[in-house]
Amino acid sequence: MESISSKGTITSYTQKAIQAYHTSGPETCATLMLQQVLNKKVRFPLLEHAGRLLAQNIPEQDILAITDHVTAAQTIGGNVIAGIVLQERLPTHLPESFRQAETYIIAGNEWYVCDIIGERVLGHGLLTQPQQALPLLQTLAHHSDEWMVRVIGVAGHYAVKKGLSRIYVAQLFELLLSLRHAEGFHTRKGIGWAAKTVAKFHPGIIAKHQEQIADSGTWFQTKISIGLSRNYKYAHRYNS
Numbered sequence: 459m460e461s462i463s464s465k466g467t468i469t470s471y472t473q474k475a476i477q478a479y480h481t482s483g484p485e486t487c488a489t490l491m492l493q494q495v496l497n498k499k500v501r502f503p504l505l506e507h508a509g510r511l512l513a514q515n516i517p518e519q520d521i522l523a524i525t526d527h528v529t530a531a532q533t534i535g536g537n538v539i540a541g542i543v544l545q546e547r548l549p550t551h552l553p554e555s556f557r558q559a560e561t562y563i564i565a566g567n568e569w570y571v572c573d574i575i576g577e578r579v580l581g582h583g584l585l586t587q588p589q590q591a592l593p594l595l596q597t598l599a600h601h602s603d604e605w606m607v608r609v610i611g612v613a614g615h616y617a618v619k620k621g622l623s624r625i626y627v628a629q630l631f632e633l634l635l636s637l638r639h640a641e642g643f644h645t646r647k648g649i650g651w652a653a654k655t656v657a658k659f660h661p662g663i664i665a666k667h668q669e670q671i672a673d674s675g676t677w678f679q680t681k682i683s684i685g686l687s688r689n690y691k692y693a694h695r696y697n698s
Contacts, residue, residue, distance in 0.1 A: 461499035488527030496533040509542030541578030576609040581616030588626040611648030638674035650681035657685025
């Protein structure tokens with residue numbers, strides 16, 4: 459498979475697609491992105507650069523038509539581009555971007571679609587706009603689609619790892635605890651991933667919920683234990 463390995467090359471291809479939008483519309487733009495970029499091997503940072511170029515140069519009323527076409531083709535890279543386009547819209551369109559991410563994740567119906575878009579949209583939204591994002595994540599706890607419950611954990615892992623404020627980590631962990639008896643392999647993977655990350659970076663929060671953790675599933679307790687073991691200060695204090 460042909461590859462793209464330079465920022466200059468990805469920029470050139472994306473600019474051609476943007477020019478095609480101005481002459482022929484969003485569908486032609488999306489088609490060029492699929493032909494010139496998404497059918498090739500491209501590292502995620504370069505795809506993210508392409509996504510930002512699209513978001514910054516395509517008018518708001520047409521950008522989602524492009525991501526609709528791109529995600530419908532079901533390429534892995536298309537999820538990266540769609541995720542970044544939605545991420546760029548978060549400051550002014552957070553609820554709408556979360557809903558659009560939900561549409562793409564459910565349609566994609568694969569763990570990697572959930573994780574790629576979930577981190578870049580819901581995770582980034584939680585990190586940068588936690589007061590607005592947390593209530594939206596809470597509404598997903600009883601979603602009928604397993605991917606949308608998993609994405610709570612995906613978003614939580616990303617935001618905590620990137621430095622989410624402790625006060626919001628505590629609220630997030632309450633949400634994770636509410637799902638400590640969850641069923642389903644993919645749901646448990648996502649929720650457990652976030653629980654492990656909270657334990658790694660905020661063991662003090664874990665210490666306040668020992669009774670609830672003891673009442674959780676073995677899978678949840680195991681993730682907490684792994685996270686605590688990766689926090690050097692916590693491990694040193696209790697093993698010295």
